[in-house]
Amino acid sequence: MDFEWWVAAGLFAAFLAVDALYALYTLAVTERRAVRAANLSAVMYFLLAAGVIAYTTNPLYVLPAAAGSWAGTWLAVSCPDLRQRFRGR
Numbered sequence: 537m538d539f540e541w542w543v544a545a546g547l548f549a550a551f552l553a554v555d556a557l558y559a560l561y562t563l564a565v566t567e568r569r570a571v572r573a574a575n576l577s578a579v580m581y582f583l584l585a586a587g588v589i590a591y592t593t594n595p596l597y598v599l600p601a602a603a604g605s606w607a608g609t610w611l612a613v614s615c616p617d618l619r620q621r622f623r624g625r
Contacts, residue, residue, distance in 0.1 A: 537593075537594045537596075538594070539594060539596050539597075543590055543597065544597060544599075544600040545600070546590075547587055547590055547591070547597055547600045547601045547604060548601070548603055548604035548607075549604060550583045550586060550587055550601075550604065551583070551587060551601045551602070551603075551604030551605045551608060552604040552605070552607045552608035552611070553583060553604075553608060554580050554583045554584055554587075554604075554605065554608060555604070555605045555606075555607075555608025555609045555612060556608040556609075556611055556612045557576050557579060557580050557583075557608075558580060558608075558612075559609070559612030559613070560612070561573055561576040561577060561580065564576060587601050
């Protein structure tokens with residue numbers, strides 16, 4: 537079971553993106569923007585599937601995935617400018 541730092545960095549980035557996208561997905565759903573929500577959902581599931589494949593081969597990869605998830609949620613909540621850009625306002 538090798539731990540590759542480039543895989544860990546990729547997982548961190550992927551799960552950061554997933555959590556940030558999930559916040560935008562929720563916003564799109566509440567605003568009833570079906571195409572935008574569907575597109576975000578597809579991208580999120582692709583990133584999540586890649587992550588699951590990586591950490592089933594080595595459980596240590598859960599750590600950068602969890603850290604990326606935390607960072608993505610923190611960014612989505614603490615940066616209202618991102619939400620405003622997504623809304624197009």
